[in-house]
Amino acid sequence: MTDAAAASEPLIHSHGHHSDYAESNGEADVDEGTLVRPGVFIWVLTFCAGVSGLLFGYDTGVISSTLVSIGTDLSAHPLSTLDKSLITSSTSLFALIASPLTGVLADHWGRKRVILLADVLFVGGALWQALTATVWGMIIGRSIVGLAVGSASFVVPLYISELSPSPFRGRLVTVASLFITGGQVVAYIVGWLFSTHAHGWRWMVGLGALPAAIQFLILGFMPETPRWLIKASHKDQAKRVLLQVYGGGDEIKNIVDAVLRRVEREVLEEEEAARGRAHPEAPKHELGVKLAKINDGFAQLIAVDGNRRALIIACMLQGFQQLCGFNSLMYFSATIFSLVGFRSPTLTSLSIALTNFAFTLVAFHSIDRVGRRRILLYSIPIMVIGLSLCSVAFNFVNIPSHEVATNNPAENVAGAVWPVVILVAMIIYVAGYAIGMGNVPWQQSELFPLSVRSLGSGLATATNWGSNFLIGLTFLPMMEGLTPVGTFALYTVICIACWFTVWRIYPETCGLSLEEVGGLLKDGWGVQDSVRRARERKHATS
Numbered sequence: 050m051t052d053a054a055a056a057s058e059p060l061i062h063s064h065g066h067h068s069d070y071a072e073s074n075g076e077a078d079v080d081e082g083t084l085v086r087p088g089v090f091i092w093v094l095t096f097c098a099g100v101s102g103l104l105f106g107y108d109t110g111v112i113s114s115t116l117v118s119i120g121t122d123l124s125a126h127p128l129s130t131l132d133k134s135l136i137t138s139s140t141s142l143f144a145l146i147a148s149p150l151t152g153v154l155a156d157h158w159g160r161k162r163v164i165l166l167a168d169v170l171f172v173g174g175a176l177w178q179a180l181t182a183t184v185w186g187m188i189i190g191r192s193i194v195g196l197a198v199g200s201a202s203f204v205v206p207l208y209i210s211e212l213s214p215s216p217f218r219g220r221l222v223t224v225a226s227l228f229i230t231g232g233q234v235v236a237y238i239v240g241w242l243f244s245t246h247a248h249g250w251r252w253m254v255g256l257g258a259l260p261a262a263i264q265f266l267i268l269g270f271m272p273e274t275p276r277w278l279i280k281a282s283h284k285d286q287a288k289r290v291l292l293q294v295y296g297g298g299d300e301i302k303n304i305v306d307a308v309l310r311r312v313e314r315e316v317l318e319e320e321e322a323a324r325g326r327a328h329p330e331a332p333k334h335e336l337g338v339k340l341a342k343i344n345d346g347f348a349q350l351i352a353v354d355g356n357r358r359a360l361i362i363a364c365m366l367q368g369f370q371q372l373c374g375f376n377s378l379m380y381f382s383a384t385i386f387s388l389v390g391f392r393s394p395t396l397t398s399l400s401i402a403l404t405n406f407a408f409t410l411v412a413f414h415s416i417d418r419v420g421r422r423r424i425l426l427y428s429i430p431i432m433v434i435g436l437s438l439c440s441v442a443f444n445f446v447n448i449p450s451h452e453v454a455t456n457n458p459a460e461n462v463a464g465a466v467w468p469v470v471i472l473v474a475m476i477i478y479v480a481g482y483a484i485g486m487g488n489v490p491w492q493q494s495e496l497f498p499l500s501v502r503s504l505g506s507g508l509a510t511a512t513n514w515g516s517n518f519l520i521g522l523t524f525l526p527m528m529e530g531l532t533p534v535g536t537f538a539l540y541t542v543i544c545i546a547c548w549f550t551v552w553r554i555y556p557e558t559c560g561l562s563l564e565e566v567g568g569l570l571k572d573g574w575g576v577q578d579s580v581r582r583a584r585e586r587k588h589a590t591s
């Protein structure tokens with residue numbers, strides 16, 4: 050085999066063994082655990098889909114420098130606090146609305162068309178913002194971008210997750226998080242480069258149109274996911290995509306057949322169950338049937354125990370990802386650093402974005418080895434250390450509460466030591482966040498069975514944006530009302546609550562096929578069972 054051919058095929062261990070879940074069902078499916086590396090095709094698809102993550106990161110990251118550069122370009126006076134709040138929060142609000150809606154659309158249109166729709170919205174929103182002459186125009190532009198970010202943030206991990214061979218799913222989905230955090234770094238750098246140019250902010254926001262337009266063109270060559278294709282009765286196409294993803298070879302063909310069988314079985318079981326549930330006087334016209342299906346999807350998400358557990362876990366993780374306060378730093382770290390007396394707050398806050406990106410790389414490297422659950426249980430305590438140190442350090446920095454609103458640097462800062470301690474504490478916190486909480490919640494789609502996967506992921510994403518909106522809205526008032534010490538102490542308590550919830554209800558999904566995860570949550574949270582299986586799998590492959 051040539052090197053290129055070798056690289057394009059996911060290599061397999063010769064000692065194939067069988068999936069324990071399949072065996073427990075009396076079947077002898079070939080285990081994907083024998084695959085040792087992802088092929089070139091799945092890498093290319095992951096990178097192409099990841100461009101949407103880049104835009105998500107860019108568009109959320111660029112706002113902090115945009116706000117300080119607009120000056121009087123949009124009205125006769127500089128932006129008021131209300132203008133700034135509306136411009137910032139409109140994006141999360143519309144992302145919150147878009148994610149459940151596109152969750153429904155992704156089932157009917159397919160995953161790829163939703164990425165396409167997001168691209169159109171990204172381009173439209175970017176150009177609208179770049180050309181607008183009023184504050185309200187800017188708010189509308191940010192809202193369009195919000196619709197795009199909301200759709201992309203849930204559909205991209207879903208798309209990658211449904212295409213990936215299970216041993217690499219964690220790592221490949223984490224590539225989307227790498228693109229998000231990378232996009233935020235680029236946004237900070239672009240913001241810094243254009244901040245001294247007259248009307249430079251128009252370039253900052255307008256540049257987002259470029260990657261979206263490129264991705265729009267590339268998408269024509271990208272396939273739909275095999276899981277969606279099977280659900281839409283395109284089995285041949287699904288097989289073709291799976292063969293491209295897994296590569297050639299006899300043993301690979303067996304694996305592909307096993308995956309096809311598993312997904313088909315899941316689709317058939319769900320169709321039978323849906324027929325059993327159908328009302329005898331169910332609507333016959335097309336729209337009525339579609340609405341009944343959507344209704345049935347929502348009902349199944351809540352009524353079926355396994356689905357409900359999946360929804361609780363996914364929403365819990367997404368809620369905590371935001372409520373632990375990370376985006377307060379993303380949006381306001383420059384404000385904090387200027388308050389505690391740093392000379393170049395924008396450059397200092399770049400260190401936050403860079404740490405976030407660098408430690409997402411650590412997650413990428415270790416998530417499929419360490420496991421989702423374990424990586425969270427190890428990394429949340431690091432966040433707790435960073436946050437509590439931050440809270441303690443703020444005790445020694447005197448920031449009069451009215452200055453939080455006016456954003457004036459503190460004059461009587463107690464020496465240069467404590468601001469540096471705050472910076473180091475924040476870096477520790479961000480590192481802990483990026484290793485676990487920043488990316489594990491985006492593995493959400495693997496928790497849901499195919500029938501409610503898109504809807505469930507859409508609702509969990511909406512929880513993310515709802516909590517993001519809340520944090521953006523409450524951070525500055527909390528710094529004033531609760532003081533910085535109290536604000537960071539509150540985030541510490543939230544992280545501790547998060548650790549206990551994860552420990553109690555989040556099973557280890559690492560290495561399981563998408564269809565196996567469903568089995569895990571059927572009769573309980575499956576924590577002990579999953580941890581035991583993960584240990585056994587590790588022994589079997591080592």
Ligand SMILES: O[C@H]1[C@H](O)[C@@H](O)[C@H](O)[C@@H](O)[C@H]1O
Pocket residue numbers: 109226229230233370376379405486487488491517
């Ligand atoms: O996973 C991402 C990432 O951690 C980003 O840095 C953060 O801004 C987003 O809110 C989050 O969803």
